[in-house]
Amino acid sequence: MNIGEWISKRAMIAPDKPFLTEPNKAYNNRQFNERVNKTAHALGRMGLAKGMRVALLMSNSSEFLEIFFACAKTGLIMVPLNFRLAVPELLYIIRDSAPEVLIYSSEFKEKVSEIKAAGGVQKTYCLKGQGGEGDPDFSSYVEGFATSEPPEITDVDLPDPLFIMYTSGTTGDPKGAVLTHQNILFGAIHSLLGYGVDRSYKSLVVAPLFHIGALAASVTPIIYAGGSIVISSFYNASETLQTICRGKINYMFAVPVMYQMIADAPEWNDADLSHVHFFISGGAPIPLPVIRKYQDEKGVGFVQGYALTETGRLTSLDLDDSIRKAGSVGKEVFHVNLRIVDDQGRDIHTADPGEILVQGPNVFPGYWNKEAATGAVFRDGWFCTGDMGRRDEDGFVYIVGRKVEMIISSGENIYPVEVERALQSLPGIKEAAVVGMPDPKRGEVVGAFVIPEKDSRLSEKDVLSALSGKIAHYKIPKRVFFVEEFPRNQSGKVLKRILKKRAENISEQPNGL
Incomplete structure (x- = not known):
């Protein structure tokens, strides 16, 4: 049974059981399966066949999951794109994965226009609303198709690729991790065995769905167990906390900084979290004071x-x-x-x-x-x-x-060489070395040491401003330190452990960051 068939099976076993809720929408198992089938037929009509790629540049929504499971049923390979990336970064991923179609949320139409202008992808659809020039409305297109199961569903097996999740490489170039139906199946099994997730559980999908954590912790285990989900986005801590309380959420996946912000929200003291069985934290170690606050004040682990x-x-x-x-x-x-x-x-x-x-x-x-x-x-x-x-x-x-010098900031992976390349592309910078700096909320932030060109008048503000649009916002350094030289070993390699110690000493000062 492939991952797409999970939806079909749930619709057969418990057609009227509530499955998905988001603002102004709610679907039971049968209704959601029908929407997935419509989407599968629509993708097939586009000429897409098993093994072809479908890229998504979308915020969290029911449509994201409809497309995901439609791809799963028909053997298409989904390529979820991190909407926080700058256009040059997105272009690299698109050119590497070569998707036949890109479907995007309307709020990203400017980025998509730049991608199209650069020849990144030929066929683009706006999910709904006002998209870029000439881009059809995908949601309207889907509505005319049948709700029957797509015939291709029997041709998709567990070893087949399900999606490509891009992660930074040690050389700085993103690498697409190919994840199969089998990989996701056993991820769900581990959730059921480890957490006791069952058909009574309701999860909140608040982490972005382009991340493996959101799909593999909040979505697929719930479907495998027969539970239900609520889809949202982390716009602010107060809204998320209210959603948890109103929706009687049993668990969610988030990175530590989100949990810290929720605990600092003004609604925290009055919030009733008695229905929460547990929270899942990932992306970075969660500070012990946060664990204690949740356990001591709300009884949640x-x-x-x-x-x-x-x-x-x-x-x-x-x-x-x-x-x-x-x-x-x-x-x-x-x-x-x-x-x-x-x-x-x-x-x-x-x-x-x-x-x-x-x-x-x-x-x-x-x-x-x-x-x-x-x-x-x-x-x-x-x-x-x-x-x-x-x-x-x-x-x-x-x-x-x-072993590699990756920086993890609020659950996002950052490799120093990516930032160093961007810095060294700026006029006035001779050389750059990037290290992680400890941060109580984000785990780590980026710190950059820069050797300026002779007579350069660059300031920290100039550097940070020039990086905007070249790399994703979360990769931009929080501090830039101008130095005359780097500590090096006998072979000339920069001794980053010394730079890291310097950065840590600065961050420990009251006004270090």
């Missing part, structure tokens, strides 16, 4: 873990251990094997750190169009995560660092 775009959830830290084992990501989930190895690939059985290697049916098969990059991350059937970890005496895993 956090499920944490270790997950990657390429694998979904690999470990889980249960509610009962969230304080006792604070800082740990828990133990590997049921179908995952996890090793910690030294530089020679030998297993480490002590508490010493080593690289984390994993194996399991949720691990992706490889990167889109990148055979060499795929080969580099697999070793004798094990996926090499590039993350460093250790186990304690009870078998709990702790992430201690990264």
